[in-house]
Amino acid sequence: MNTVSTPTAIKPVDFNTYEKVDGSLVFPELYSKGEVQITRRKFRHQNCVDSNPDYIADEMLLRRALAWWFGLPDPLGFAGETGSGKTELFYYIADKLNEPVYLLQVNGGLMPEMVEGKTSLAQGETVDEMGVVPHAYKHGGLILLDEVDKANKALQSWLHPVLERKPLSLSLTGELIMCHDQTRVGLTANTFGQGGSERYSSSNKLDDALRARPGWLTVKYPEPSVLRNIMAKKFSMIPAGFRKKMCQVALEVQKVTENEDSELSAIFSTRTLVKWGQTMVAFGLNAKVEESLDFVSRGACDPDDWESLQAIYQRILGEDKSSTVGDVLKKYTPVKK
Incomplete structure (x- = not known):
C-alpha cells in the first residue's frame, strides 16, 4: 500500500527560552566546575555577535559587569580611553550568554527620528521599519549605545525613557512601546559626560539626569x-x-x-x-x-x-x-x- 508522508511543521524557535549551565563552561576564567550556575538563552539569536577570540577580560571588571547583568535593572556605562576594550567587553559577555546585541553608534549628527526607524518602499507599498533600539526595547536584548557622550541634546532627551525603562513613544508610527523584561542597556564613552575634554573634543556634555541614570565602571588599559x-x-x-x-x-x-x-x-x-x-x-x-x-x-x-x-x-x-x-x-x- 502506498503511503504519502506529510511534511512536519517546523516549530519556530523561542529565543526567550533560558537554560542553566555550569559557570565554568561559560566563564572558565572566573569559575571552577560546580561553583555556580549561569542562566543564559538556550538558543543563539541571529543578532548575536561573535566576540574577539583573543580577547582577555579584566577579572574584576568582568565580575562587576556580570553582577550588573544578573542583579541590577539600571543601565551600565563603561568609560575609558579609546581602544581600552569597552565595547569588546560588552560583546564578550553577550556572546557567552547567547544574548542578541543591538548596536547604536552615536555621533553628534544622530537625531531621534533616525534612531526610531525609517519608512521604505516594499512591493509598491510603504512600510515602517523600526530601528534597532526600539526593536530591542520591545523584544529584548542588549541595547549598546556606543560613544554615548557624542549625543546631541535632542538625542539625549529621547534616550531618557530608554535608560529609565519607561514607555517609549515613537513619532514614526505613534506606537507606545513597553520595555521588555529581558532588555538591558549598555553604554560606552570616552568621558563621564562632563564635557570640555581636550583629548576627546567631540564629546558633549550630557545632561545631569542622563549621566546619573547608569552605573559607571572605568575601563583601563590592560595590566x-x-x-x-x-x-x-x-x-x-x-x-x-x-x-x-x-x-x-x-x-x-x-x-x-x-x-x-x-x-x-x-x-x-x-x-x-x-x-x-x-x-x-x-x-x-x-x-x-x-x-x-x-x-x-x-x-x-x-x-x-x-x-x-x-x-x-x-x-x-x-x-x-x-x-x-x-x-x-x-x-x-x-x-x-
Missing part, C-alpha cells in the same frame, strides 16, 4: 601581564623577547599620557599595539621595525609631540627600531641546542 598574554595569543611568530619590548612601548606611552594635562598628546592603546603587530607581519621581513610603528601611531599623535614620542620609541627599542623585522626576529629567536 602588563594581560597585555603580554594578548600579544602571545595573536603573535606567536614574534619571539617573546621582542613582544615584551612592544608591550613596553605601549605601557610607557600610556603612562606618560594618562592625564589629560600631560605634556605629550598621543594615544597608544591595546588596539594600536595589536595593529602594530599585524602591520609588522604584513610589511614583511625586509621592512624596518619603525615603518610599521610609525604607520600605526602617526595619526594618534599631535605633530608638535611627534619628536617626543619618537624619543620614547628610541629609548625602549634602541637599535631594534631601525633594524629590519627579519634581523629582529633572528636576534630574539632562541638558539636551539
